[in-house]
Amino acid sequence: MSDVKDLVQVAGIIDAEEAKLLAEEGVDWFGFPLRLPSGKDDISEAEATEIIAGLTAPQEGVLISYMVDADEISAFTTQLGVKAVQLHGDVTPEELRKLKDIRPDLYVLKSLVVKEDNAEELLQFVDEVAEFVDMFITDTFNPATGAKGATGLTHDWNVSAELVRRSPKPLMMAGGLSPENVADAIRFVKPAAVDAHSLLEGDDRRKDRAKVAKFVAESRKAFAEIATA
Numbered sequence: 588m589s590d591v592k593d594l595v596q597v598a599g600i601i602d603a604e605e606a607k608l609l610a611e612e613g614v615d616w617f618g619f620p621l622r623l624p625s626g627k628d629d630i631s632e633a634e635a636t637e638i639i640a641g642l643t644a645p646q647e648g649v650l651i652s653y654m655v656d657a658d659e660i661s662a663f664t665t666q667l668g669v670k671a672v673q674l675h676g677d678v679t680p681e682e683l684r685k686l687k688d689i690r691p692d693l694y695v696l697k698s699l700v701v702k703e704d705n706a707e708e709l710l711q712f713v714d715e716v717a718e719f720v721d722m723f724i725t726d727t728f729n730p731a732t733g734a735k736g737a738t739g740l741t742h743d744w745n746v747s748a749e750l751v752r753r754s755p756k757p758l759m760m761a762g763g764l765s766p767e768n769v770a771d772a773i774r775f776v777k778p779a780a781v782d783a784h785s786l787l788e789g790d791d792r793r794k795d796r797a798k799v800a801k802f803v804a805e806s807r808k809a810f811a812e813i814a815t816a
C-alpha cells in the first residue's frame with residue numbers, strides 16, 4: 588500500500604452480497620463504518636471481518652471509525668484484519684503520532700471535513716499532522732444534522748484542490764460524489780483517490796450495480812486523463 592494512486596473506494600458496505608457486487612465492478616477499497624457514535628452500524632463486526640478476510644489484493648477493507656485513542660484503534664483494526672483505517676473523529680496530533688509509532692504497518696487516512704468557513708484551519712491541520720498520516724480524505728459537513736460523513740453533499744471543490752496542493756501526502760476526495768460528477772471532481776481537484784457512499788445507492792438503500800459501474804468507469808477515465816494532462 589505504499590504508492591496509493593488512482594484508487595476507487597466505496598463506503599458503507601452492508602453485507603457480503605453488496606461486497607461481491609462492488610468487487611465485480613472493480614472497486615479497490617471497501618469502507619466499513621463500525622462502532623459509529625449513533626450505535627446504528629449497518630453490518631455486524633463478525634460479518635465485516637468475514638468479508639474483509641475474503642478480499643484479494645489489491646482490494647482492501649478499510650475501517651471507518653470515530654475512535655480517537657491509538658491503542659483502541661490499533662486493537663480494533665487487528666480484530667477486523669484490516670490494513671487501513673479512516674479516522675473520522677477529532678483525533679489529536681499526539682494520538683496520530685502514537686498510532687504511527689505503535690502501528691507503522693497500518694495505513695492511516697485522516698478526514699478533513701470541509702465546512703463553510705474552515706479552509707484555513709484544515710490547511711494548518713494538514714501541516715501539523717501530515718508526517719503521521721498516509722493519506723487525507725476530504726468530506727462534507729452537514730450543518731443541518733451535524734453529520735461529518737455519508738452526507739451525500741458536495742463542498743467547495745476549491746478547498747479540496749487547495750488541500751491537494753498543500754498536502755505532502757496523497758488525498759482521497761469524498762462528499763457527494765456520484766457517477767455524474769466524479770469525473771469533473773477528479774479533473775478539478777486532482778486527487779489520488781475518490782470515495783462515495785450515498786449516491787451509489789438505489790431506492791432500497793443498497794448499492795446499485797449500474798451506478799457503481801458508471802462511478803468506477805468515470806473515475807478510471809478521469810484519472811487516466813489527468814495523468815497525461
Ligand SMILES: O=C(O)c1ccccc1NCC(=O)[C@H](O)[C@H](O)COP(=O)(O)O
Pocket residue numbers: 597598599618620623651675726727735736737738739740761762763764782783784785786
Ligand atoms: O459511510 C458511512 O456510513 C459513514 C458514516 C459516518 C462517517 C463516515 C462515513 N463514511 C465515510 C466515507 O468515506 C463516505 O463514503 C463519505 O463520507 C462520503 O459519503 P457520501 O457523501 O455519502 O458519498
